Amino acid sequence: MSNIDVLKTRNQDFAVGFAQSDLAPLPRLGMIIVACIDARVDPTTVFGLELGDAVIMRNNGGRITSAIIDEITALSLLVGRVTSQDAPVFHIMLMQHTKCGAQQFAVPEFQAHIKERTGIDVSASGITDQESDLMVDIARLRDAPNLHGGLTVSAMLYDIETGQVREIAPTQSLAELRSNTGDV
Numbered sequence: 001m002s003n004i005d006v007l008k009t010r011n012q013d014f015a016v017g018f019a020q021s022d023l024a025p026l027p028r029l030g031m032i033i034v035a036c037i038d039a040r041v042d043p044t045t046v047f048g049l050e051l052g053d054a055v056i057m058r059n060n061g062g063r064i065t066s067a068i069i070d071e072i073t074a075l076s077l078l079v080g081r082v083t084s085q086d087a088p089v090f091h092i093m094l095m096q097h098t099k100c101g102a103q104q105f106a107v108p109e110f111q112a113h114i115k116e117r118t119g120i121d122v123s124a125s126g127i128t129d130q131e132s133d134l135m136v137d138i139a140r141l142r143d144a145p146n147l148h149g150g151l152t153v154s155a156m157l158y159d160i161e162t163g164q165v166r167e168i169a170p171t172q173s174l175a176e177l178r179s180n181t182g183d184v
Contacts (some may be wrong), residue, residue: 034094036059072149138169150173
């Protein structure tokens with residue numbers, strides 16, 4: 001049996017008795033979780049999420065990039081349109097993890113190699129120190145002019161050896177962060 005066959009069989013098991021066709025398109029918990037694409041780091045498993053609980057966005061390192069900011073901005077506007085609300089209702093949780101492969105993206109020689117070979121700049125995805133990098137990512141959200149100040153953000157670090165998450169930055173609104181730019 002191929003891996004595709006395994007997935008198809010698992011989907012058949014999932015679809016038996018499927019009764020969630022009426023889920024709202026907006027996440028029940030009002031959460032957007034930005035996490036790494038590492039297969040060991042699945043926010044739905046780590047936080048016991050169910051279908052419809054949260055929006056999960058994943059990329060190398062779980063970093064806030066211009067693409068992630070664009071997606072959050074567009075999603076916020078879409079939610080505003082669907083709900084007829086001016087202010088978005090999302091909390092953005094950033095979740096990085098220990099022993100992340102994106103630490104290699106912080107190595108200048110490897111960055112140069114990727115850039116030379118593909119033209120891709122991976123510097124924004126590099127992990128040097130998870131705690132400080134999470135604070136940099138919060139600052140990237142804070143400084144994104146198209147993101148509504150009513151959005152809230154927090155940051156967690158997931159330990160792949162223990163399964164525990166540790167809060168790195170408590171919940172703050174982007175408006176609060178913008179008014180206290182020295183505090184990030």
